[in-house]
Amino acid sequence: MNIIICDDEQVRHDTFEKHLTQAGHIVLHAFGSEECLEIIQSCQEPIGAMMLDHDMPPGKNGSLLATDILNLSKVKWPARVIIHSLNSQGALNIISKFQGAGIHTIYMPFMGDTTAQRVVSELVEQ
DSSP states (O other): OEEEEEOSOHHHHHHHHHHHHHTTOEEEEESSHHHHHHHHHHOSSOEEEEEEOSOOTTSOOHHHHHHHHHTSOGGGSOSEEEEOOSOHHHHHHHHHHHHHTTOEEEEOOOOTHHHHHHHHHHHHHO
16 A cells, blocks of 8 residues: 655654555655645555644645645545644644545554554554
């Protein structure tokens, strides 16, 4: 499954990638909202899941990115979204947008390897 990680912190990319590639997933990396949107628009294969942070300076935050994604054709929407931001209010805003559009969305605040392992389990269960 193609999984995009959108976060401005390298350590989160590294942690998620380690667990996701071990589980056989293809990982795409975006270090900000604009890069994430470009990857989604250009990707020829469906995005099975998106790992998304809220606070990603200096560009748009995850909530604004969610709005941009939902303005794309539905075939470009990720099948599910996992919010890993430590900003709970921001995460709730993102969840509201994606769930309102019918996209399976969950919130798992980033706690290192523990969160990455939970994400892999969540993807297997779906």
